[in-house]
Amino acid sequence: MDSLKKEQSLGEILRFQLKNNIRQYAMFFVLIGIWLILTIATGGVFIQGRNLTNLLLQSSFIAVLAVGMVLVIVAGHIDLSVGSIAGFIGAVAAILNVYLGWNTIFVVVVALALGIVIGLWQGYWIAYQGIPAFIVTLAGMTIFRGLLLAVGRGETIAPISESFAALGGGYLPRLFINVGERNGFHDLTAILVVLLIIAFIVMQLRTRQKRVEYGFSVLPINVEILKIVGGSLLIGVFFIPLMTYRGIPYSILILMSLVLFYTFLTNNTVFGRHVYALGGNKEAARLSGINIRRKTLMIFVSMGFLSAVSGLIFTARLKSATASAGNLFELDTIAATIIGGTSTLGGEGTVFGAIVGALLMSSITNGMQILDVPSEWQMVVRGLVLLLAVWYDVSMRKKQ
């Protein structure tokens, strides 16, 4: 309590933050390091707006899944069926859109609802029948892959409507300044970024004010300003590649909204807290009055929903649904989540970390593609990265 009231110096705060979040920050720094290396190795191609936008788009459907996988793994479960579900729902969406000519909005609504229903189905078996998630979702992996082949008859379903395709490959429009499609300044993105920064600043100041109201200590004002400026700059820098290319793609906008929502869900809601508690100690959670079955069901409903989102984005990006859509997504998703610092034992993990993990995986893939590394070797490298990341995680834990 005294530490709350003590005036802390900037150094102390930084040291404390670093010490307590070293695993998360470590992966973040590894990501920056890899970006630097790839930028140099590719003679600058990697860091260009065009490539970074591409990279984000490549990782978006995995990142969406990783957001939900954090909750699943934190709760001590696993979901092997996300790839098949994404593929199946993508195919259903394509059929509704291509063969039946449904409007994109209806297609999206039905697809999301289908994701929720599938989540209820799997969650029911796990939460209320007590079948391990590993088995239920292993079954789901084949069931939904089979259903995908059944509804799609193994064919490629194309072409989807333009508005549907925009979900995967479309960009926010430019408002006033039109300097050509692929170059220069994207004004709407800039406006959104400014709004985002303002929201960030307002939130920081409001939190500070609330803490003062409750009589808690706050950071010294100069440190607070430094934090706000630093945070704002980071947001700005992150969006520069997008701002200087074609703006924010719709899929990234969806991803960012999901990240914000799930970060809030895990940090600030009773549901989130309970998921971490039941992943950390199920019996203690039960005796604290937490309804474990209902929470478990909700976790898989959320995963089903996000699988639908991922399936929609992937289908939209390919402008078609294929029999192999979603293949091995579960592996990339689980890898991203674990690399992002989620404990394989449950109880620990963050949404932000999972996004960093997803970016890390796709950066390495993207870099190797630019460098023309043969795809078989890409697979070897990605496997090794996963192994190294978990090894690092395990050895850090031992030290603690």
Place this chain on the structure above:
Amino acid sequence: MSEYILEMQNIVKEFPGVRALDDVNLRVKKGEIHALVGENGAGKSTLMKVLSGVYPTGTYQGQILIDGQIQSFNGIKESEASGVAVIYQELALVKFMNVAENIFLGNEVKDERGVINWHKTYAKARDLLSEVHLDIPPTTKIINMGIGAQQLTEIAKALSKDTQILVLDEPTAALNESESANLLGIIRKLKEKGVTCIYISHKLEEVLEIADSVTVLRDGHTIETRDATKEKITEDQIISMMVGRTLTQRFPRVEHKAGDTIMKVSNWTVPHPDIPGKNIIDNVSFEIKKGEILGLAGLMGAGRTELAMSLFGAFGTNISGEVLINDVKVHIANPEQAIQKGLGYVTEDRKSKGLVQGMNIIENSTLASHYRLSRGNIINKLEEILLTTKYVKQLHVKTTGLEQLVKNLSGGNQQKVILGKWLMTQPTVLILDEPTRGIDVGAKFEIYNIMNELVDQGVGIVMISSELPEVLGMSDRIIVMHEGKFTGELDSGEASQEKVMHLATGGR
């Protein structure tokens, strides 16, 4: 040859920032039962880890002599070869293997081709079991055995390795009185056969009953070794050596004025989950009054924890009976409803059922109170800090900050965090299941004071405890259970160890 089978001389063991053992001397005579006592953190376990080679030679200073020979162990295998075996509080048996497989685990009985000879294994296991008076087939799986029988299996395992020095770390912590008595009897038998025993225990009564010598450790120092065969040692003497002060009164007893009945349980019956036709709780009825401590005594397996858990909605199906809280009939189907109706339950098993180890003090404290700390599913984090601060202060939790993970707290402070968690739910009736298990004397005393304060505030407390002095020292009323039934109720004035024990073993 030396009089002492074991001499540990001037042992110093340092961890970063702490000197866990500071010039400790321990001399154990051949064939004696040597008790090692001290508060939690006094260095008993560290000393035994030095002895068993868990901390290899070179990581500590000082020397170990066995039969006058200097030893340098680099691991458990080496200390075992010299005849030292340590049985830890957390038993190290493989649950899904049977007794014989466990006894010879890592030490299998093989023929000359390296294949396990099962006939010989089972024959040897049978002999060892009879040596520890454990009357079960060696093919029994560990998972189907009680803790007492598991403990004896561990001892049999130690004997299979020609153990000269047997170290038992809190062997009776999880045993009931009759199992404990049985274990002590077996240790005496082993002594007759020439096995030396180092006996670590918090239960001083037991220590005085069995030990030939007592060594007291405090804060990593040897305080004294006394020879019980030459002089009379009392519990109070040992306690004053352990804590460095004389306790005039071990229980802060306060006379409470019991008020109205706040909870009434009638004809409560819970069927046994595994044995059809048997009731684990059989038609019990009782009342809890405002502002009293009701002690629930009984031996292990009497059904006290099951009674508490079933009332809390966390145990049993097809329960019959009725519960009134403040004269209103309530139906409790799960812990969530129990909390809403004003019940709190502090579990006997802090580590595996009480705490979320990876969470901090705030998150653990508020885990059962989110309905009060949130609006529309969103947690008010500042209110959370405020409320946690209040209880951390009230309960004197020693911590570097509210964001400290509970796994880094001492046992006593962890228990206080759990108490705080349940106080936060503002219970009408708080059930404390073994509230001072595994915590040191100082922290125990603090917990007793907190209980008294709560009672003053009008909370009704049900205390389940296996320590008779605690039950007698703290309860206003004592109910004794035996095999799922109530066998008697005693007022604090009339209760005595003998009376409680009589009822607990089924006498009327």
